[in-house]
Amino acid sequence: MLVDSHAHLNMTQFDADLPAVIERASLAGIGEMLNVGYDPESIEGTLALVDEYPTIYAALGIHPHNATDWNADLEEKIKQLLLRRKVIAYGEIGLDYYRDLSPRDTQREVFRKQIGLALRFKKPIVVHCREAFDDVIRILNEEGARETGGIFHAFSGGDREAEKVLDLGFLIGIGGTLTYRNSSLPGVATRLPSSAFVLETDCPYLPPEPHRGKRNEPAYVAIVAERLAELRGVAAADIERASSDNYMSLLHGEKERPVSVAYGLRKSVYLNVTASCTNDCVFCARLRSNNQLYGYNLNLVVDPPVDRMVAAVNGILAPGRFEEIVFCGYGEPTARLKAIKETADALRGHGLPLRLNTNGHGNMINRRDIVPELEERFSRVSISLNAPDRGTYTAICRPDAGEKAFDAVLDFIRRAAASRMECMVTAVDYPGVDIEAARRLVESIPGARFRARKYHFTGASG
Ligand code: SF4
Ligand SMILES: [Zn+2]
Structure with missing residues (x-):
């Protein structure tokens, strides 16, 4: 309506x-x-x-x-x-x-x-x-x-x-x-x-x-x-x-909608995997807004278990309506590596490409190279870089891991770009970020593509 x-x-x-x-x-x-x-x-x-x-x-x-x-x-x-x-x-x-x-x-x-x-x-x-x-x-x-x-x-x-x-x-x-x-x-x-x-x-x-x-x-x-x-x-x-x-x-004072574990936007189904993140980006809507995205309530109270994620996607998939299934959230999906792997395995049968949206901290979080496990399941990965250098990254993304996070993200990008996955690296055009420098950095990595995302006044997602 x-x-x-x-x-x-x-x-x-x-x-x-x-x-x-x-x-x-x-x-x-x-x-x-x-x-x-x-x-x-x-x-x-x-x-x-x-x-x-x-x-x-x-x-x-x-x-x-x-x-x-x-x-x-x-x-x-x-x-x-x-x-x-x-x-x-x-x-x-x-x-x-x-x-x-x-x-x-x-x-x-x-x-x-x-x-x-x-x-x-x-x-x-x-x-x-x-x-x-x-x-x-x-x-x-x-x-x-x-x-x-x-x-x-x-x-x-x-x-x-x-x-x-x-x-x-x-x-x-x-x-x-x-x-x-x-x-x-x-x-x-x-x-x-x-x-x-x-x-x-x-x-x-x-x-x-x-x-x-x-x-x-x-x-x-x-x-x-x-x-x-x-x-x-x-x-x-x-x-x-x-x-x-x-x-x-x-x-009309309508109450909040129930939390969406899976939701359709554009031609993608999004899976709201988690609300916890190893970054605290200055532009993130998480914890700073009401977590409403295009009329969906994404305010997860607990991380949804695998069967709930699978059922949520199955509940909204309609033939011909969607072109991909995206694992994301106002948080970092690779912090739930086991759960996303199991969910991806269960959803493969739909024949839709699976994409992972990540902040690139997966190897740091899991203390090993997880790219081989990801490329077995995901055909696309989108990695948020958001900055062309360590200082800007640390100031803007405010990672739990501090200064070393930027190098870890770059390393993850290199490995993902060399994998079978299509590798897209994004940066939000937040005031003060040199987007062209970020683009040059990404485009110097073989296999990586770059996309600038619009900064939203109180939230970057979507
Ligand atoms: S924008 Fe993404 S990476 Fe940054 S804090 Fe939010 S969920 Fe984490
Ligand atoms: Zn008027």
Whole structure:
């Protein structure tokens, strides 16, 4: 299911054909729309819509343009409306220093008051922010908005702003501008953790290409999902699962999903082998995020036994859907060498190539050369190197083994590259890492290929 997390279907642009618009949304797989009322009139319109359509929910609040409308009567009315079942968010509220339709000090004062109401009524906040980023973030922090969380709607900032939004625990709303030429959004959107975004239209405004210049509508969320999938190198179904999961847990308070031991992403089945690692990379999502990846909960409490891993893979394999089985985890699979060998032996019968994702510490951990045991089972190995030299590696990957780990990884890479396995060596383009130097180092090793991976603001995996 896809969700349009920001729509204005009450506006006159939809007067003539709203039922057809809703029908098209449902045919495009949009299972829910959050309609946003931003002034007394659009709040009325929004409430009428949620009463009529089961798939429409409401956010309501007073937009910064209308901040001068704020008064005790309006506040009282909003408090009453916040008690309604289908009113699930507070907004859109915020600051707009671009159009400055209300005095800035009034905007700030009304923004603070409404954050207070959102907290009191436990409603996530839908933020409108134009040319006022620093003030918006400061006020949200000062007022404790982290407690309810929320969505930065129509996000238009860069990396710095995205990191601040994520630090605050808010989600980033991605819409049609993702498809515009000259937009900076694609760069930011590829670096977001998969647990950090929701999709939106802001219809009737901001339609994605090729509908630019016309009216936007919820069905076009599917276009944004396709584009985001393309940019992030995943399937549209992965974006759909991640964005709706992010939305549902924020807006409907859905509980965590059960832990996934095996999960499908792109055309691969991933096996979540372990959560313990001999590195502590600065960019690792393990222990620093909620371990949610594209809507899957990867938060292993104990390492799954062999029979559970085999059953989990068998449970999701569907003929023709996947092209490989990948042994990975937010941890180091070769620390469970016996278990991965037995699991690989049990899964061989499927005829799919088996790949091992590793930090290259396997020989150090097992105190012998394990490459011969691996090449008997795995046809591919991906090794994270992440740095072109010992100093950078030690600083970034923070290995338990200290300085000697880098040489051990290089030795492992040389042996793996000389084996029957296809050997891919990766480095995350973390700020300060000389990716080209890492590439040169890897490409000097016969049989090894290099791939740069995108640094995600709070997690490298996926
Ligand atoms: S990124 Fe990989 S190697 Fe680094 S700490 Fe996380 S799981 Fe271990
Ligand atoms: Zn809006």
